[in-house]
Amino acid sequence: MQEATLSFKARAQEALADPTLKIAIDRTTGTAERKRAVAMTQFPQFEAARERGKRIKDHVIANLDHYLLEFERNAIASGAKVHWARTAEEASQIVVRLCKEAGAKRVTRVKSMLGEEIGLPHALDEAGIERVETDLAEHIVQLGGDRPSHIVWPSMHRTREQVSEMFKRLHRAPHQEETIEAMVDSARRELRDKFLTADVAISGANFLVADTGATCTVTNEGNAELTTTPPRVHIVTAGIEKLVPSTEHALLLLRLLVRSATGADVTQYTTFHCGPKQTGDRDGPEEFHIVLVDNGRTRMLREGMKDMLRCIRCGACMNHCVVFRQLGGHVYGGTYPGPMGAVLTPVFDGLESSRDLPHACTMNGKCQEVCPVAIPLPTLLRGWRDRSWREGLEPATVRFGLGIHTFVASRPRLYRLGTAIAIRVMRLFSRGGLVKGMPGLGAWTAYREFPAPAKRTFMEMYKDQEKGQ
């Protein structure tokens, strides 16, 4: 992908220069923000629910081994086969192997960010297995040959006008009318027969219910039911942090998830899967596999990032992030964008290649404020900055500059002198109240004026006043 070869800043420049992208971002995130705000006014228990949600997740994460084993036991009892994957690669290999063993030519997928995280679309394509994305937005991403740009609305980066044009070009029987309904119908015509003739269905899970061994998947389009029912084999991939003790806990988190994600009261469709088809069942898969994925999660637990494992992937942090709303998701370069992506991508891809992500944040704290499980995202981002500093990844100029600053700022007299000289130099470049063309200020003055300092510092003037009294 082209994005990967460009630097973060170059990708950001491209995104900032794309006015259509900005329209697309504003439509989706703006709507999400407004709807969430309305939902919150009708959900006065939010704070209490958030505290409970946080406690549930923290409890499970602190007792992960217990709940994993309980889940495995109950899933196996229900007839499911449970697989364990340590890395992304292992996980996608397991899924590809299961598909091959099932003799699959065509698989249907229900949107799952974990699937993206483990590189599943690519692995299936490589293995020559036809992959049909059944989620409308993922279908758009697949048609466009790109990657999801948002964890809830993967095709957020395209306006509906662009999607319409693409459907007309690529669908067999495209829509005639320019309405959303007609476009959805066009996608339906394109996909429906593929739903019914797939050999394997692959989905993710929003929750893994330990005491029943069931998996729970939430969709807006009901494609989870339709996708996972007809094929002979159903494979669920899920991160190990998706565990909850019981269905009741899943439902509480679900309330937080939907309100935070879409501002709705309930998800359109919530599907529980528990094992394969049993005798007497009218439908369901003959084989039901669950692939439990670690991929850095136990390392996060060890390395002081356990708070991040609470994440329920609602997307609220990105919808409310001033940086995300200027750039969209692709600029982040990883599977997950926005604030939560800036925390997670260095875990998956390494800090060296992603050190811009934790830095490209104003630390305004809005993401933490809206997060339904109170993840201290700014603190986690600063944790990466701290690590980047300790590992020597920060540029020499910054290290040198801050070193000097500290040396001077811990010596008040020197500091006074330095400040007094600095403002006098600035005033040499000042015209009409603004500093113009001063070397070193270019990053600021390229875009906005730099207000000129006063003639003397506060401390100089204050001392004179004191003497005068």
Add this chain to the structure above:
Amino acid sequence: MTNPQNASRPPSSPRVGLFVTCLVDAMRPSVGFATLKLLRDAGCRVEVPDAQTCCGQPAFNSGDTADAAVLARHFIETFEGYDYVVAPSGSCVGMTRAHYAEALADDPAWAERARRLGERTYELMSFLVDVMHFAPADVKLDTSFTYHDSCSGLRELGVHDQPRALLDKVSGLTLKPLEGNDVCCGFGGTFCVKYPAISNAVVGEKADAIDRSGASLLLGGDLGCLMNMAGKLKRKGSSVRSFHAAEVLAGMAGGPAIGEER
């Protein structure tokens, strides 16, 4: 954040250490003098310790925790002797209240000193209202203003109602609401020079919203954010003038606004 002990009755003439902040010291001393006047009007004995420098936020936010800890210790030593420490900035106070203990986490004794000092360290507006129960008297300014809530003050310290309550007492002054008043202006300290293009896009939207408010003045409580927004407003040719809220409250908004010739 209200200190419960002080919620009912203001302390009588507390000894306050004024931390003017490095930006106010260098760029806009009038904010420091306005702060001084307001604190004195509120009945405080104000001192401006000579040893004060910078709170260490640039180092902390750059990941340079060791240097931040050096400056945190310096700040604590400088200000520990006062009843209260007050600064005309939510972000510097947020640094001392919310993050010094983090920066000094390796050193429990210092972290504890940081925590104790943090409890007595206040952003100006919240100190005037929550601790001193102060309201400005006889200040008049016939114009309209809009208010930007800077992020650290708002989210780390709960500063929102206090500046509005104080400004409400200025006769002739009317508030015109700012759409997205709690949305970050894109300053972010070193962020604005590390990622200038992104910062510009954010402050561009902010400047448009400020213009749309129809107000004559932009007021706020953090000079960094104000310089960012004023700089953008100037560049786009807006006629909105920017002041620190303290300048207006102290009746010192007669002079040049931020970015005007003086």
